[in-house]
Amino acid sequence: MFDFYQVARLEYNKKVISRLIGSPNRGCMLLAATIVFLALVRSRRFQLAIGTQYKWELLESNLIWLIGGGLLAIGIILVISSFFALGFYGTYLGDYFGILMEEKVTSFPFNIVSDPMYVGSVLEHLGIALQSASPTGLLLTTILAIMYIIAMQFEGPFTTEIYAQKALEESKKNK
Numbered sequence: 001m002f003d004f005y006q007v008a009r010l011e012y013n014k015k016v017i018s019r020l021i022g023s024p025n026r027g028c029m030l031l032a033a034t035i036v037f038l039a040l041v042r043s044r045r046f047q048l049a050i051g052t053q054y055k056w057e058l059l060e061s062n063l064i065w066l067i068g069g070g071l072l073a074i075g076i077i078l079v080i081s082s083f084f085a086l087g088f089y090g091t092y093l094g095d096y097f098g099i100l101m102e103e104k105v106t107s108f109p110f111n112i113v114s115d116p117m118y119v120g121s122v123l124e125h126l127g128i129a130l131q132s133a134s135p136t137g138l139l140l141t142t143i144l145a146i147m148y149i150i151a152m153q154f155e156g157p158f159t160t161e162i163y164a165q166k167a168l169e170e171s172k173k174n175k
Helices: 004-014 016-021 024-052 062-091 116-131 135-173
Strands: none
Touching: 004 016, 004 024, 004 135, 016 024, 024 062, 024 116, 024 135, 062 116, 116 135
16 A cells, blocks of 8 residues: 555655655645545546445345435535645645645534545445445445544644644744
């Protein structure tokens, strides 16, 4: 598995990508392109996995299909609204490249859930798995959720540290 956060931390601490590419903005764009590409590969592999495995009769009902559609819709709303709230650099780890936002985003969807992109992605996968009546999809969604829970344990505190350091530097400038 490609670990974006290790790469981003390497960038934050050593500025490796920025030096290779020529600027933090282009480095962040390269990492974003890599993240998007690998997300597309993951989504395609997920679709292939659930499409080639057996369906679970217990999940083959209109009610389950509708619940899956609702979860998928909520997930899409969370992911898209997160992107609009954070912008390109906020979404794709710009803070690790020194591209910081003025302040922490607290508007929708962050006022509903602290990690809306992760939650949204899991809900999208869960919705698709339910609509496909796929036990394989449910298993893969569970694995994805666990991976995101692990990622949140590292990303959140490190991002908080980055912005605390920014606040400290700004307070020193104002004295």
